[in-house]
Each structure stands twice: as C-alpha cells, then as structure tokens.
Amino acid sequence: MKNFSTIFFALMVIVFCSFKINRSTQLTAVPDTSIELLLTSLGEPKSQHYIESVDPIKVKKGESLIKNGFAKEGIFRSKIISTYFTCVDCHSLNRESEDSRKTSPEDRLNYAIKTNQPFYPGSTFWGIYNRTSWYNGDYIKKYGDIISEARTSLSESIQVCAKYCSAGRFLEDWEVEAILHYFKSNELKLKDIQFDEQTQVLLNNANRNEKQQKELYNKLVNSFKRKEDASFLNPMSRDDRKYGQNGDPKRGEEIFDRSCLHCHFQGRVSHLKLDKDLLTAKWFVKNLKDYKDETLYQIIRYGTYTMAGRNQYMPLYTKEKMSDGQIEDLVAYIKQLANSNE
Ligand code: HEC
Ligand code: HEC
Secondary structure (H helix, E strand, C coil), X not given: CHHHHHHHHHHHHHHHHHHHHHXXXXXXXXXXXXXXXXXXXXXXXXXXXXXXXXXXXXXXXHHHHHHHXXXXXXXXXXXXXXXXXXXXXXXCCXXXXXXXXXXXXXXXXXXXXXXXXXXXXXXXXXXXXXXCCCCCCCHHHHHHHHHCCHHHCHHHHHHHHHHHHCCCCCCCHHHHHHHHHHHHHCCCEHHHCCCCXXXXXXXXXXXXXXHHHHHHHHHHHCCCCCCCCCCCCCCCCCCCCCCXXXXXXXXXXXXXXXXXXXXXXXXXXXXXXXXXXXXXXXXXXXXXXXXCCCCHHHHHHHXXXXXXXECCCCCCCCCCCCCHHHHHXXXXXXXXXXXXXX
C-alpha cells in the first residue's frame, strides 16, 4: 500500500511537471528572439522557405554569391552569375530605415546618410526572409508572367533576379539554398522591430490566453514590413516639373553620390560615366525639359531596358524608392553644379 501511494505520488509529480513544462513552452521573448520563431509559436504556419537551423558554411557561400557573383568550393570557383551586375549593385544587406514600419524614400535617404550607405533602387535583403510576398505592385507590368510564382516564393524571386534583374542566369539548387541560408542569417529579431507598449505587455505576459495570443500576433506582424510595395510613376510632365525650384541641393547631392554614382562612377556597371564635373551637370541641365533617357525626370522613372548586345540596363525607381520631391532635390543640385565656376 505504501508502495502504491509512492508510485501514485510520483505519477502526480510527473503529470504536474509535464503540465508545467507544457505551459512554459510558451516562448520567453528576449531581444534576440527570432521573429519567425515568435510568429510560428503564435500559430503562423511555417513558410515555404523555412529553415530550421542556419548552416554557417552555406551562409558564407550565399554571402559570396551575393557580393561577388560566385562562391568558392575548395580551390574551385563557381560559375559567375552575371558579368554585368552583382546583387549588391541594387540591394542593400543592411537595415534601411530607423523604424521598421517606415520605409518612405525620405526615411531611407536619411538613414543612408546617417549610416553612410548607398541609396539603392531595390529593397534591402535585411529581413527579406521575413517577408511573405515579393515583386509586389507594378512589377507585374514590367515582368508579367515571369514573376507570377515569384510573388509568393522567395526562392523564385531569387531566380528571377539572378536571371533577369542581373542579366545573368538561373541558379543551381545549391546556390539558391546558400542564398536562402544567408537570408535566414539576416532575419529579423525582436530587437529589430518597433512595437508599442501594449505589444510589450503582451510579450511579457507568460499566461496569455488565446485571444491575447491572437492580438499579439496581429501586433507583431504590423510592426514591420511584410512586403515592399512598388508603384511605377510616369515622368513628371513638363508643366509639373519645378526644375529644382524648391529643391534642396544638399539632399540632391546625397542622392547623386549615394545612388547615381554607386553605379555610374567611372562607368562601374554602365557605359555612362558620371562625375561631379561641370560638363556632366551641363549635359543634364540641357536635357531637363525633354522626354528622353538623358532627362533626369524620365530616366529615374523609366530606367532602361536590356537590348540585344547590350545587357546592362538601369532599374527604374518606384515611388517608394524615390519621391518626386527627391528628384527636384537632385535637379536643384545638378543646376547648382552647372552654375558653379570650377
Ligand atoms: C540591376 C539591379 C538588380 C540586381 C543586380 C539584382 N536585383 Fe534583385 N531586385 C531588383 C529590383 C528593382 C527589384 C524589385 C523589387 C524590390 O526590390 O523592391 C528586385 C527584387 C528582388 C527580390 C524580391 C524583393 C522584394 O521584397 O520584393 C529578390 C529576392 C531579389 N531581388 C534577389 C536578388 C538577388 C539574389 C540578386 C543577385 C543574384 C539580385 N536580386 C540582383 C534589382 C536588382
Ligand atoms: C543599379 C545601377 C544604376 C543606378 C543606381 C543608376 N544607374 Fe543610370 N544606368 C545604369 C545602366 C546599367 C545604364 C545603361 C547604360 C549602359 O548601357 O551602360 C544606365 C543608364 C543611364 C542613363 C542613360 C544613358 C544613355 O546614354 O542613354 C542616364 C541618363 C542615367 N543612367 C542616369 C542615372 C542617374 C541620374 C541615376 C541616379 C538617380 C542613375 N542613373 C542610377 C545603371 C544605374
């Protein structure tokens, strides 16, 4: 009988403990907690590109593919993705705005200045792992069917950009996987996103009920961008152009340095060499009233397209990546440069 009660007691302890353990599987959130882990613990299904744990070797290869266009396997080098571009010509690898919810062109430029980074036409790879759709908005107009799968698949987006945006080739499976591992290593953590006090309270509440779990989930997914919007604009009409009148030349110079020169300095990825010379500025000013590639108002909104025998092209800037006001800032700077007597 004594034995029985001991066993019974032991059983009770086990049941009680497992109950305890069960309750405590609710994730304790610390600044380094992965957003993916948090969201899946709150019931979100795992994404198609879900990676359980990062493989540092794959991360290194992915990073090299992104930065150099190839990766090393022992003494061998993999085939280059594109002879024209690397991913980092158009995409940042870092945070791009102070507040994870706000990625207006003005926010992005302020942050680029503050952290001394380029000002890119593409969206950053930082946190791209946590997005749920890609190539949004008007990109369908530019790429049509090519992006129909890319919209809901990160792997497909990588393929589209390797082949089309980079004027390169489709990637092999190991290359896509390596890039995904790099993206996973660059995923969002709790400390990276901005949330309100209520969210904080919910996060700290270890005994959340189901309703509160849902509330927390909704708050978290609204604390960062799960997709980057993309709206194409037409070039401002001749009448709408202010020719830099109220533009801020200082900000314009930042755009010229951090965006245009990032690709055009000494003709890095383009035949067109841009610099901060009087002649360059005069060339732009001469064309300001037109509707052609040499017109700042137009080249920024349309970019250029690849042609037979000329694979480099310039990506267009969407409304989300450069505002009309910023174009006026750039024009103000170019006019100031044209009027200076060096
Ligand atoms: C010449 C410019 C350019 C190059 C080079 C380039 N991309 Fe892109 N990429 C873009 C633009 C423009 C978009 C449109 C969507 C956005 O980023 O806002 C895009 C979108 C993407 C997206 C979807 C982003 C989103 O949130 O919608 C992925 C993923 C991507 N690129 C991966 C790559 C990879 C990987 C490489 C290198 C192999 C690469 N890109 C090279 C310009 C470029
Ligand atoms: C991602 C790289 C990239 C960025 C950023 C970029 N360009 Fe370009 N641009 C190109 C490429 C590539 C071409 C195609 C020209 C060629 O064939 O080499 C081009 C073409 C042009 C042309 C047309 C040239 C011609 O002969 O028709 C102009 C003008 C121009 N860019 C201006 C700008 C300005 C102004 C900015 C900044 C707002 C800018 N570019 C930003 C890559 C870039």
